[in-house]
Amino acid sequence: MVSPEVHWQFIRTELANERTFLAWVRTTLSMFSIGFAMLKVEQINKPDDLPWYDLLVGLLFCSTAFLCAVVGVQRYFAVKDGLSATIGIVKDFDRIDIRYIAVILIAIMVAALARVLACIIL
Numbered sequence: 101m102v103s104p105e106v107h108w109q110f111i112r113t114e115l116a117n118e119r120t121f122l123a124w125v126r127t128t129l130s131m132f133s134i135g136f137a138m139l140k141v142e143q144i145n146k147p148d149d150l151p152w153y154d155l156l157v158g159l160l161f162c163s164t165a166f167l168c169a170v171v172g173v174q175r176y177f178a179v180k181d182g183l184s185a186t187i188g189i190v191k192d193f194d195r196i197d198i199r200y201i202a203v204i205l206i207a208i209m210v211a212a213l214a215r216v217l218a219c220i221i222l
Contacts, residue, residue, distance in 0.1 A: 110183055117179045121198055124172025125205060128165045132209050135161025139216045162213050169209070173202045 138158035176198055 113183060114180070117176060117183075118198070120179075121172055121176040124168060124175070125201070128168040128172065128205065128209075131161050131168060132165035132212075135159065135165060136212055136216060162209070165209060166206070169202065169206055173198070 135158045138154060138161065
């Protein structure tokens with residue numbers, strides 16, 4: 101009986117791709133945390149008067165975090181598609197799909213930013 105050949109280099113590359121995606125997630129969360137904290141702390145200290153530069157820097161951090169999330173997801177799927185084209189289908193090894201993590205991450209960021217902006221505007 102012949103066992104199917106295992107392409108360990110592709111499995112290692114897929115796992116490295118996931119680790120890289122998680123590094124993008126970590127960077128995204130760090131940048132968003134900084135922006136969110138700048139917006140929220142300034143709002144607590146001076147609820148009626150948020151200086152325009154604090155608002156600008158906080159929003160820049162939050163928008164850059166969104167950009168990081170988009171680039172990380174796009175890069176992950178580009179590498180995964182490249183692997184799929186090389187060896188056919190790449191198995192997910194019974195792990196949670198990255199799409200779910202990306203959707204949850206972006207939903208949390210949108211909800212938090214909407215909450216802060218609603219407090220600033222109203």
